[in-house]
Amino acid sequence: MRLNEVVFTDAKPVEGYGPGFFRIGGEVVHGPVLAGPQGTRTWAGFDDTAPLLALAGQVDVLFLGTGAEIAHLPDNLRETLEEAGVGV
Structure with missing residues (x-):
């Protein structure tokens, strides 16, 4: 079996997650987080659509977690993202 080491240049890998946290690039971030091309930052949740819409193009x-329980995205969020061309 051949294994290739992944080298991250400007991106930080999501290394793990658990109840209420993510481990990204060796750092633990608690609560909702947005990891994208511009880096990693906390996110205010489903009502905070501006950073998600900024990812269009x-x-x-786009992976969106729904918390401890499996659930559909709120209809208004899904519709807003789809209208902006951000498929979920």
């Missing part, structure tokens, strides 16, 4: 895939 910059990302291929």
Whole structure:
């Protein structure tokens, strides 16, 4: 089996997650987080649409966690993102 080491240049890898936290680039971030081309920062949650809409045309895939329980995204958030061309 051949293994290739992944080298991250300007991106930070998501190394793990658990109840209420993410480990990104060796740092633990508690609560909602936005990890994108411009770096990693905390996020205010589903009502904070501006940073998600800013990703239009910059990302291929957008993963949105819904918390401890599996759930659909709120309809208004899904519709807002789809109208902006951000597929979820």
